[in-house]
Amino acid sequence: MPQRPIGRRGLLLGAGATLLLSACGSGSGSGAGADARPLGIAAIPDQDPELLGRLYPAVAKRFADATGLDVVYRPVTDYTAVVRAFEIGDVHLAWMGGLTGVQARERRPGSTALAQRDIDADFRSLFIAHSSAGLRPFTTMDGLRGLAGHTLTFGSETSTSGRLMPEYFMRQAGLKTSALRGTAGFSGSHDATIELVASGSFETGAVNEQVWKSTVAAGDVDESKVAVLWRTPGYADYHWLARPDLDKTFGDGTSEKVLDLLLGLDHRDAEDAELLKLFGAKSFVRTRNSAYDQIEDVARDLGLLR
Amino acid sequence: MTLRLSAPPPQAAASTQGRKAVSGGTVLLRKLSALVAVTALLLWAVRRALPAGSDLVNWGGLALLDDLAATVLRPSLEPDFLQVVLEATATTLALALLGTAGALVLGLVGGLILSDVAWGDAPPWPVRVGRLVLRGVLVAVRSVHELVWALLFVSVLGLDPLVAVLALTLPFGAQSAQVFGETFDSVPDAPLRALRTAGARPFSALAYALLPGTAPLLLSYSFYRFECALRSAVVLGVAGVGGLGFELTVSLQSRNWGEVWTLVATLLALAGVVELWSNRVRSDVAVVTCADWSVGHERPREAGQSAKGQAAKGQAAKGQAPKGRSPDGLSRSTRWSLMLVLPTVVLAWWWVGLSPAGLTSPRTHELTAQLIGDMWPPELPDGGMRVLADATFDTLAMAVLAMVVAVVITLLVGPWASRPRADRRGPAAWGRWTAWWVSRLLLLVLRSIPPTVWAVVALLALFPGVLPGALALGLYTGGVLGRLVAEAWETMDLRPRDSLRDSGVPRVVAAVASVAPPSANHLLTYTLYRFEICVRDTAIVGVVGAAGLGRLLSERLGAFDFSVVTSVLLASLLVSLTVECVGRRLRRALRT
Numbered sequence: 001m002p003q004r005p006i007g008r009r010g011l012l013l014g015a016g017a018t019l020l021l022s023a024c025g026s027g028s029g030s031g032a033g034a035d036a037r038p039l040g041i042a043a044i045p046d047q048d049p050e051l052l053g054r055l056y057p058a059v060a061k062r063f064a065d066a067t068g069l070d071v072v073y074r075p076v077t078d079y080t081a082v083v084r085a086f087e088i089g090d091v092h093l094a095w096m097g098g099l100t101g102v103q104a105r106e107r108r109p110g111s112t113a114l115a116q117r118d119i120d121a122d123f124r125s126l127f128i129a130h131s132s133a134g135l136r137p138f139t140t141m142d143g144l145r146g147l148a149g150h151t152l153t154f155g156s157e158t159s160t161s162g163r164l165m166p167e168y169f170m171r172q173a174g175l176k177t178s179a180l181r182g183t184a185g186f187s188g189s190h191d192a193t194i195e196l197v198a199s200g201s202f203e204t205g206a207v208n209e210q211v212w213k214s215t216v217a218a219g220d221v222d223e224s225k226v227a228v229l230w231r232t233p234g235y236a237d238y239h240w241l242a243r244p245d246l247d248k249t250f251g252d253g254t255s256e257k258v259l260d261l262l263l264g265l266d267h268r269d270a271e272d273a274e275l276l277k278l279f280g281a282k283s284f285v286r287t288r289n290s291a292y293d294q295i296e297d298v299a300r301d302l303g304l305l306r
Numbered sequence: 307m308t309l310r311l312s313a314p315p316p317q318a319a320a321s322t323q324g325r326k327a328v329s330g331g332t333v334l335l336r337k338l339s340a341l342v343a344v345t346a347l348l349l350w351a352v353r354r355a356l357p358a359g360s361d362l363v364n365w366g367g368l369a370l371l372d373d374l375a376a377t378v379l380r381p382s383l384e385p386d387f388l389q390v391v392l393e394a395t396a397t398t399l400a401l402a403l404l405g406t407a408g409a410l411v412l413g414l415v416g417g418l419i420l421s422d423v424a425w426g427d428a429p430p431w432p433v434r435v436g437r438l439v440l441r442g443v444l445v446a447v448r449s450v451h452e453l454v455w456a457l458l459f460v461s462v463l464g465l466d467p468l469v470a471v472l473a474l475t476l477p478f479g480a481q482s483a484q485v486f487g488e489t490f491d492s493v494p495d496a497p498l499r500a501l502r503t504a505g506a507r508p509f510s511a512l513a514y515a516l517l518p519g520t521a522p523l524l525l526s527y528s529f530y531r532f533e534c535a536l537r538s539a540v541v542l543g544v545a546g547v548g549g550l551g552f553e554l555t556v557s558l559q560s561r562n563w564g565e566v567w568t569l570v571a572t573l574l575a576l577a578g579v580v581e582l583w584s585n586r587v588r589s590d591v592a593v594v595t596c597a598d599w600s601v602g603h604e605r606p607r608e609a610g611q612s613a614k615g616q617a618a619k620g621q622a623a624k625g626q627a628p629k630g631r632s633p634d635g636l637s638r639s640t641r642w643s644l645m646l647v648l649p650t651v652v653l654a655w656w657w658v659g660l661s662p663a664g665l666t667s668p669r670t671h672e673l674t675a676q677l678i679g680d681m682w683p684p685e686l687p688d689g690g691m692r693v694l695a696d697a698t699f700d701t702l703a704m705a706v707l708a709m710v711v712a713v714v715i716t717l718l719v720g721p722w723a724s725r726p727r728a729d730r731r732g733p734a735a736w737g738r739w740t741a742w743w744v745s746r747l748l749l750l751v752l753r754s755i756p757p758t759v760w761a762v763v764a765l766l767a768l769f770p771g772v773l774p775g776a777l778a779l780g781l782y783t784g785g786v787l788g789r790l791v792a793e794a795w796e797t798m799d800l801r802p803r804d805s806l807r808d809s810g811v812p813r814v815v816a817a818v819a820s821v822a823p824p825s826a827n828h829l830l831t832y833t834l835y836r837f838e839i840c841v842r843d844t845a846i847v848g849v850v851g852a853a854g855l856g857r858l859l860s861e862r863l864g865a866f867d868f869s870v871v872t873s874v875l876l877a878s879l880l881v882s883l884t885v886e887c888v889g890r891r892l893r894r895a896l897r898t
Contacts (some may be wrong), residue, residue, distance in 0.1 A: 090464035189559040199370035
């Protein structure tokens, strides 16, 4: 940028100051060393992201108290970026969905699923429809074939409950996405799916049951316009995933401490209850990688895992 | 959403003079064939966007659109949220500033390398080969959208503010290098030769001979670039560093429209202030409108005295150095702006906690090697070439239709958005000024709301496909194009009209005959420029529109299928190159 009115001396001084400052910046960075690097936590932005913004600083604080480490929440608005950040080690502990967890384990082998909510072992998706679609609720998977010829939107592309499992059940029922009217949409989030179906932009949609329940409870959806068609069978979903080097980087027992904290959360304790409520759960339970084998198979089948 | 700069290419002038004369018949033939080609393209795009037998407007969604309009009046004003917005605004400003600064450094270096004047008459062949390669690299770099750059950088740098800064710096720097190179070549090189002959060292000679002549243009461009960087910084929410882009994505994902409108109002205010300030600085350095980067300086009210007006129109600044003022001639606000640049950059640096350490760390090297390994060799998506070609054509159709929307907006609003001439008085003049304010505000609103937000709104009214994406991009591009064209129209010389009028031609006829051809020329030039950018921007609305390369890109990025990502990026590079070449030809064919 041309700096004509600034004298040469001013320019040099300014440049010097900049250099000095950046030197200080990088100096303090390297001085802190790898050991003092804060433990990064993140979450896939799949539920009400604003709620996540309130929830995770609180989670970071609880983790910090439990481990005695410096814990920071890294807000990310993109599923892929969370997996990437986990893979390269900017995030050490992440609240993953079923699919993102499997993707992250594939990209960083040795990562372990620590804990999930009580509801996650048997998680459900819902197919919802706008009243104008003229679709009636059904009770068996075969009913999905009735969606042929209607428009449908999923949630985010790599959402387990908003895309992966619904598409899997559609395949099981023999409904190809090509049988839908137009191409299937990707709304980006469960809230967006509900809004798009409520507005009639899409006749039908696949949505996370928990998000649907809380939206209905909050009175944010006009139930005369949107109705639930079908509740899918259960599958394993959200969980806390830890990098393989968590204990090595932050000291032995770090993952134990985190696990103890999560499993010890008690909904009768006021402070714990608040956190659990934000997670939409009563408690956390232990889980393991093998719980997500089905998700992994489905993901490979749908080309979401290479 | 870069505004790729916006200036008709200066080399045009040189070639006009050097070109051999063509007969009137050939010109007519060229114009006719260009017209036929454009019409065919439009028809094709419409057919592609509207498959037979499908509904167009979503009547069910229109009710929700109504609800949405009601929420505009109820933005979220909770103190907690306003605090968040304030911090996000500072972050966004800081990122835009750092991104611009980086881009300008890249642009200066790249521009010097690309310019002919810096090398003298006959650069050695390695230099020529190197420049050819550099040109190709620059085109490739800017054919990738900032958002895609950000996603790629996240893969190697992690969650680092550097991601956002680099994502702005690279494509903007590539753009600036081209503009700067052309600017350097547009000033007379006699002073440089004189200095070199007198024994000055190459670097000092360049600094003392080239910079003074080009400084006003470069300065004006730099401030304009900052405006663009601000708009682009808003779409970058992925880097984990916060900012308005992050907040907007978050509020939009959870469909909290109250917050969305608060953020949009903030964007609007920010863009308004920055543009006013930038306009002030630019008018002070004698380069007022965006058109001035290549056509030299002229203020409307000075048009009578200055003979440069019309002569400058088709002819680029070659041989006509802009009237640079002495540093002392700069107003106080400009001097202060310049003095504050460095401290502000330092402040911004500190605010976002930028550290270049990420660039040199071994982890970055390792991850870069890994990413390149993942990306190469490219692979076709499932379904092969047909899927890729389909997506490419959808992208092209979306961009074409978006430009139609943008041109319609420009034609409707643009004439009112040109600054009224000072020669009118009375109530008519007041009405005209009011119209000016209203239309400028309208254009500001259109371009300050990111296309991603427009896309979400468009999807409520239209069924998914090419069309909502085109509408969203068109509204946004209309805001940009309308402003650029209106400003170019301001510089138009009115003396031909006055002479016609004075010699008794009826007012309307005089106006149409004298003003229409140059106006159309401006419109056409900027439309072609924006079209190239539009093609790139389809990457970010493709997702909501459920069509085009953008759709494919985000899906494959989500599956970490980088080899397919590469082929999608190559396809969009191909489209960019084609559009650029065809645009160049069209401009030549239609030149008046």
